[in-house]
Amino acid sequence: MFNNILVVCVGNICRSPMAEALLRQALHEANKSGYTVSSAGLGALVDHAPDKMACGLMLNKGIDISGYKASQINTLLIRKADLILVMESGHKNALVNQEPSAQGKVFRLGEWGEFDIPDPYQKDLAAFENALHLIEQGVAQWIKKL
Numbered sequence: 001m002f003n004n005i006l007v008v009c010v011g012n013i014c015r016s017p018m019a020e021a022l023l024r025q026a027l028h029e030a031n032k033s034g035y036t037v038s039s040a041g042l043g044a045l046v047d048h049a050p051d052k053m054a055c056g057l058m059l060n061k062g063i064d065i066s067g068y069k070a071s072q073i074n075t076l077l078i079r080k081a082d083l084i085l086v087m088e089s090g091h092k093n094a095l096v097n098q099e100p101s102a103q104g105k106v107f108r109l110g111e112w113g114e115f116d117i118p119d120p121y122q123k124d125l126a127a128f129e130n131a132l133h134l135i136e137q138g139v140a141q142w143i144k145k146l
Helices: 015-029 052-060 075-080 089-098 125-145
Strands: 004-009 036-041 083-086 106-108
Touching: 004 015, 004 075, 004 089, 015 036, 015 052, 015 125, 052 125, 075 089, 083 089, 089 106
Parallel strands: 004 036, 004 083, 083 106
Antiparallel strands: none
């Protein structure tokens, strides 16, 4: 069972905080208990709050992520996680190169739909909306598998 789920992107201020919050909410709504969901970044902007556009889009969904602080991925987080969900294929390779024990437990959030989730950082609102839409698709697909 995948009790400890880690969601990973690059800066940990856009995609992974949104995905973490949506996955946690979806697990709760599906009455799936016993899960811990967290997120981190491959090149995190440590201690930064999420991007304002990400915060705004999530508030529109009734979820406040403004108090979140970005954290850097490390060996302990990788080893502790039962399942690591990344945004892009390249993230998977980077994690396995950093920590070979991650092999076999790293998947894209869009794994079941065979899609990557592009980074909206420093882009317009449409890029954030697209990323959020893809994150929601990925979360919905993973909820069925957990």
